[in-house]
Amino acid sequence: MKFYPLSEHIQGLETHTGYGYSGVMAEVTTPRADEAKTAYLNRLRRIEGQVRGLEKMVEDDKYCIDVLTQVSAVTKALEAFALALLDDHLGSCVKDAVRAGGSVADDKIREASQAIARLVH
Amino acid sequence: MKFYPLSEHIQGLETHTGYGYSGVMAEVTTPRADEAKTAYLNRLRRIEGQVRGLEKMVEDDKYCIDVLTQVSAVTKALEAFALALLDDHLGSCVKDAVRAGGSVADDKIREASQAIARLVH
Amino acid sequence: MKFYPLSEHIQGLETHTGYGYSGVMAEVTTPRADEAKTAYLNRLRRIEGQVRGLEKMVEDDKYCIDVLTQVSAVTKALEAFALALLDDHLGSCVKDAVRAGGSVADDKIREASQAIARLVH
Amino acid sequence: MKFYPLSEHIQGLETHTGYGYSGVMAEVTTPRADEAKTAYLNRLRRIEGQVRGLEKMVEDDKYCIDVLTQVSAVTKALEAFALALLDDHLGSCVKDAVRAGGSVADDKIREASQAIARLVH
Numbered sequence: 363m364k365f366y367p368l369s370e371h372i373q374g375l376e377t378h379t380g381y382g383y384s385g386v387m388a389e390v391t392t393p394r395a396d397e398a399k400t401a402y403l404n405r406l407r408r409i410e411g412q413v414r415g416l417e418k419m420v421e422d423d424k425y426c427i428d429v430l431t432q433v434s435a436v437t438k439a440l441e442a443f444a445l446a447l448l449d450d451h452l453g454s455c456v457k458d459a460v461r462a463g464g465s466v467a468d469d470k471i472r473e474a475s476q477a478i479a480r481l482v483h
Numbered sequence: 484m485k486f487y488p489l490s491e492h493i494q495g496l497e498t499h500t501g502y503g504y505s506g507v508m509a510e511v512t513t514p515r516a517d518e519a520k521t522a523y524l525n526r527l528r529r530i531e532g533q534v535r536g537l538e539k540m541v542e543d544d545k546y547c548i549d550v551l552t553q554v555s556a557v558t559k560a561l562e563a564f565a566l567a568l569l570d571d572h573l574g575s576c577v578k579d580a581v582r583a584g585g586s587v588a589d590d591k592i593r594e595a596s597q598a599i600a601r602l603v604h
Numbered sequence: 605m606k607f608y609p610l611s612e613h614i615q616g617l618e619t620h621t622g623y624g625y626s627g628v629m630a631e632v633t634t635p636r637a638d639e640a641k642t643a644y645l646n647r648l649r650r651i652e653g654q655v656r657g658l659e660k661m662v663e664d665d666k667y668c669i670d671v672l673t674q675v676s677a678v679t680k681a682l683e684a685f686a687l688a689l690l691d692d693h694l695g696s697c698v699k700d701a702v703r704a705g706g707s708v709a710d711d712k713i714r715e716a717s718q719a720i721a722r723l724v725h
Numbered sequence: 726m727k728f729y730p731l732s733e734h735i736q737g738l739e740t741h742t743g744y745g746y747s748g749v750m751a752e753v754t755t756p757r758a759d760e761a762k763t764a765y766l767n768r769l770r771r772i773e774g775q776v777r778g779l780e781k782m783v784e785d786d787k788y789c790i791d792v793l794t795q796v797s798a799v800t801k802a803l804e805a806f807a808l809a810l811l812d813d814h815l816g817s818c819v820k821d822a823v824r825a826g827g828s829v830a831d832d833k834i835r836e837a838s839q840a841i842a843r844l845v846h
Binding site for chain 1: 594
């Protein structure tokens with residue numbers, strides 16, 4: 363797998379903290395290997411399709427419990443996507459940072475722990 | 484709020500148990516009031532937009548942690564959608580079933596409890 | 605199953621809102637059937653035993669991942685306990701309130717929805 | 726912080742996979758620094774106290790919704806404990822394994838990812 367040089371991530375660390383969804387995105391990128399990227403995109407497109415399926419169910423006045431069953435399926439799919447991405451992140455960015463040593467490694471680990479906490483809550 | 488007569492739901496109960504996502508959908512519908520339906524659809528369309536935003540982030544090689552932050556936001560939005568729908572369901576279908584009395588009330592409550600369990604896990 | 609008369613719950617509703625853990629407990633009680641109560645207590649005692657098992661693991665310097673596996677087991681046991689209690693609550697207090705009619709039914713449903721939301725988050 | 730030499734963890738990896746709660750515990754230990762250990766034990770004792778508080782609530786026939794509120798508090802406390810332990814684990818065992826290099830690093834990361842997945846579900 364090909365990943366950006368560590369220095370990019372170091373820059374990223376400084377600009378990242380505390381911005382929300384609608385805030386300005388820091389220009390940090392993580393070029394993913396082509397197959398990995400395609401696999402992630404396919405998962406997300408399936409999830410997008412599931413959400414459109416939910417819209418159709420509401421439009422067609424489908425029974426609440428059936429809609430809720432589908433919401434649980436979409437949530438599970440999103441969680442599985444997140445866990446795969448996190449595993450990749452630990453095995454690439456975090457690993458690279460630890461190898462490079464210094465305080466960046468600890469920053470990366472703290473950052474990963476915070477992302478895990480957001481997934482758990 | 485206008486809701487289907489209870490008899491529809493009673494029918495639904497018999498045909499519902501145990502089918503999965505890809506299975507044949509029972510023809511049970513829950514006509515929702517127009518405003519409620521519009522509000523639910525708007526929520527889902529926003530969620531669909533957020534998922535497309537995730538695809539864009541992956542396409543643009545955005546930093547993993549930023550993608551994960553967005554996944555958490557989408558998951559929260561889906562949970563909030565599910566909780567709103569469940570609250571409506573308890574306040575309409577389940578309430579109607581309890582008022583009508585008989586074993587249907589218990590079936591509806593068991594069905595709701597199972598849906599809650601799926602949301603929690 | 606034997607449950608308190610509805611009026612108790614109605615009183616409870618007024619005094620309940622917004623108190624936290626360390627706050628003054630409203631004097632609302634839900635006498636549970638003897639077997640149900642024993643079953644709930646046994647579950648909780650098992651969970652207490654699991655927590656003590658966790659303490660022993662930390663005292664004995666057990667491997668983090670093993671401790672985490674046990675924490676997940678305890679969390680699942682607590683969730684299962686909560687789901688059983690919620691199911692009972694829907695099938696007794698909420699059902700009774702709906703049968704009695706009036707605004708209390710809606711209050712009870714809102715209260716249950718809020719408890720569900722706390723379990724999901 | 727003082728931690729066991731890496732070789733212990735390598736041994737641990739082989740004996741760990743696939744044992745459940747009641748199974749035979751692999752003899753892998755993670756000596757934690759004294760303050761960290763005391764802090765973890767104090768958290769767990771507080772959680773044990775909360776579980777005993779739940780038993781008291783059930784014994785005293787406390788209102789279901791109040792019991793559920795307390796269950797949510799205990800679950801949150803357990804999650805916070807797990808997240809702290811996981812953060813420590815990433816910053817010690819996983820970091821050490823990555824520094825030592827070789828396939829153990831990947832095993833440790835996979836093991837951590839699986840523990841995260843158990844916390845999320």
